[in-house]
Amino acid sequence: MPRDLHILPQFADGLSFLYLEHAKIEADSSAVVAYQKEGAVAIPAAALAVLLLGPGTSITHIAVKTLADNGCSIVWVGEGCQRMYASGIGETRRSARLLKQALLWANPKSRQEVIRRMYEIRFLDPLPPDLSLQQIRGMEGVRVREAYAKAAKETNVAWHGRSFTPGEWNKADPVNRALSAANSCLYGICHAAIVSAGYSPGIGFIHTGKMLSFVYDVADFFKADTVIPAAFLAVKENQAEVEKTVRRIFRMKVDETKLLSRILPAIDRVFLVPPVLAESVFDNDAAIPAWLWDETLPVPGGVNYGGDCA
Numbered sequence: 050m051p052r053d054l055h056i057l058p059q060f061a062d063g064l065s066f067l068y069l070e071h072a073k074i075e076a077d078s079s080a081v082v083a084y085q086k087e088g089a090v091a092i093p094a095a096a097l098a099v100l101l102l103g104p105g106t107s108i109t110h111i112a113v114k115t116l117a118d119n120g121c122s123i124v125w126v127g128e129g130c131q132r133m134y135a136s137g138i139g140e141t142r143r144s145a146r147l148l149k150q151a152l153l154w155a156n157p158k159s160r161q162e163v164i165r166r167m168y169e170i171r172f173l174d175p176l177p178p179d180l181s182l183q184q185i186r187g188m189e190g191v192r193v194r195e196a197y198a199k200a201a202k203e204t205n206v207a208w209h210g211r212s213f214t215p216g217e218w219n220k221a222d223p224v225n226r227a228l229s230a231a232n233s234c235l236y237g238i239c240h241a242a243i244v245s246a247g248y249s250p251g252i253g254f255i256h257t258g259k260m261l262s263f264v265y266d267v268a269d270f271f272k273a274d275t276v277i278p279a280a281f282l283a284v285k286e287n288q289a290e291v292e293k294t295v296r297r298i299f300r301m302k303v304d305e306t307k308l309l310s311r312i313l314p315a316i317d318r319v320f321l322v323p324p325v326l327a328e329s330v331f332d333n334d335a336a337i338p339a340w341l342w343d344e345t346l347p348v349p350g351g352v353n354y355g356g357d358c359a
Contacts, residue, residue, distance in 0.1 A: 066238055066303075067092060068296055070103030070128070076111040094119040098309060099241035101126050101234070122241035126233055128218075146247040149320055150263075154252050163254045166319040170270055196273040200281040208281075223288045227280035227295040232268070234299050235276055239267045242312040270315050275302040 072083040074092070081092040092100065094115055099122045102108065108123075116123055125134045153159045161182065168185045169176050171192065176185060201208035206224055213221045213229050221229070243250050243263060253262025255269070279302045283295035303309065316322075 066099045066101055066234055066241075066300070067097055068101040068103060068126075068234070069106055071105035072107075074102075074106065074108040074112050076109060076115045079115065081112050081115050092116075094121050097121045098245075099124055099237045101237050104128050120245065122237075122244060124237045124240060126237070144247060146320075146322065147249055149322060150248050150252050153320060154254060160254055163319055167255055167266060167270075170315055170319060171273070193273065196277050200277050203278075204281040204285040206281045206284045223284045223291045224280055227283045227291045228276060230292045231276040231279050231283075231295050231299045232272070234296060235268045235271065236261065236264050238303070238308065239271075239312060240264045242309070243267060243316070246313050246316070248316065267312065267316060271306070271308060271311070274306050275299060275308060278302060 069083055069085075072085045072090075074081060074083045076082075081094045083090045083092055097116075097119075100116060102123065102125050104127070113123065127134065153163050164182065165176075165185065168189055171189065176188075180188075197208055197211075200206075208224065209222070211225065211228065213225050218226065218229075240250055240261065248263065250264045251260045251262055253259070253264075253266050256262040256265040259265070276299065279295055279299040282298050283291050286298070287294040
């Protein structure tokens with residue numbers, strides 16, 4: 050019997066993320082287990098938003114299927130979450146949100162309106178309507194610099210500016226490594242939320258040209274109250290193992306700020322998506338053929354026309 054995906058646990062109800070490295074991940078009955086030299090660890094597949102797989106991990110086909118069936122996204126990352134290499138797909142069958150995203154992106158006027166709302170969502174007070182996009186970007190730069198300065202002052206951690214060169218991880222100072230590691234975790238969570246709702250991670254509005262452009266757009270909503278304070282607290286607590294420490298503290302920030310329940314409403318807000326999107330038969334049965342486009346009315350898919358095989 051096909052599952053009704055509408056009664057599955059929502060993304061907002063899940064745990065945030067789990068990072069694993071040097072582990073073998075297998076399915077055990079209907080559960081997923083990670084085997085490491087210290088022992089076996091059960092993975093809460095049904096409650097987890099995203100599983101981050103670091104170096105030295107291997108995962109079986111059935112484990113991937115079990116995680117996917119439970120709506121848990123899988124992301125392959127570099128050591129300490131410093132880079133994202135690949136990810137699985139979400140569980141939704143509908144395309145309504147993707148089509149809405151593409152429509153807003155394709156029109157220069159609506160794209161600029163979305164970009165303005167994306168910046169507005171980061172400020173507590175409404176932005177004056179006469180501000181240009183360039184002026185808003187300047188205000189955003191000030192906001193971010195103030196967030197760094199505030200975190201540095203509260204933790205008494207020296208801050209000399211954001212500086213990180215890909216491929217030269219150990220040359221960065223501890224706070225910049227902590228920021229990069231926490232960013233990667235945030236990207237994984239945002240990526241999982243985006244694909245779970247049926248949006249495209251590659252159709253960005255502020256960012257462009259990358260397959261994760263929209264992930265970067267969405268993550269920027271939340272860096273100031275999750276990534277930045279977590280990074281500075283991690284350096285204050287433990288510089289020797291800052292990457293490990295920041296993942297733990299960042300997870301606490303995710304819980305404190307109720308991040309999982311904020312991501313999708315924020316996206317729907319900037320896209321002006323109504324609270325209840327029209328239901329789709331495709332969510333109820335993955336095997337139902339798609340509709341065929343027509344200039345008048347949609348045509349059911351899988352229909353034999355003129356001898357063509359569906």
